[in-house]
Amino acid sequence: MTARAGMRGLKKQRRIQVIALAAAALVLATGMIGYAMRDGINYYRAPSEVVADPPAPTELFRIGGMVEDGSLIRGAGETVTFSVTDYGASVEVSYTGILPDLFAEGQGMVGLGRWQDGHFEAQQILAKHDESYMPKEVTESLKAQGYDPARDGGAAKE
Structure with a gap:
């Protein structure tokens, strides 16, 4: 009986070790996915x-809205600056690179980048791909300011 009781204790100990190892692996995997x-x-x-609450210069975020008419300035090489608005505020954007073919003044855009010294430095610029599409976030922020992109040409709140 002593050998049998010893065998049960060994199986129980082995089960606890396997469960502990599986739990540790799960915690490690979750941590790696989060990282x-x-x-x-x-x-x-x-x-x-x-404009209301400028993000930290280290934060990578997306900004979107309409490219303001008359704000597009092409600099040296592939550098461009323009203003993006949600009709409540405007933010100056600078970008070095080739703009998408559908990028134009008065059209919707989304940029990815960082807030640096009072303006947005874009790493990537996306433009809407046809006349009817605009990202959900941009549409919602424009509607919050009284502009309805679904109407023909929309209209800003006066």
């Missing part, structure tokens, strides 16, 4: 939000 995703989450901010 890997930390740079993959970019929060959207409307120009009004950026």
Whole structure:
């Protein structure tokens, strides 16, 4: 009986070790997934939000709205500056690179970048891909300011 009782104790101990090892592996995997995703989450901010509460220079975020008419300035090489608005506030954007073909004044855009010295430095610029599409966040922020992109040409609140 002593050998049998010793065998049961050994099985019980082995089961506890396996459960503890599985729990440790689960915690490690969860931690690794969270660490890997930390740079993959970019929060959207409307120009009004950026002006009201400027983000830290280290925060990577998306900004979107309409490119203001008459604000597009092409600099040396591939550098451009323009203003993006949600009709509540405007933010100056600078970008070095090739703009998408559908990028134009008076059209919707989304940029990915950082807030630096009072303006948005974009790393990436996206433009709407056809006449009817605009990202949900941009549409919501424009509607909050009284502009309805669904109407023909929309209209800003006076």
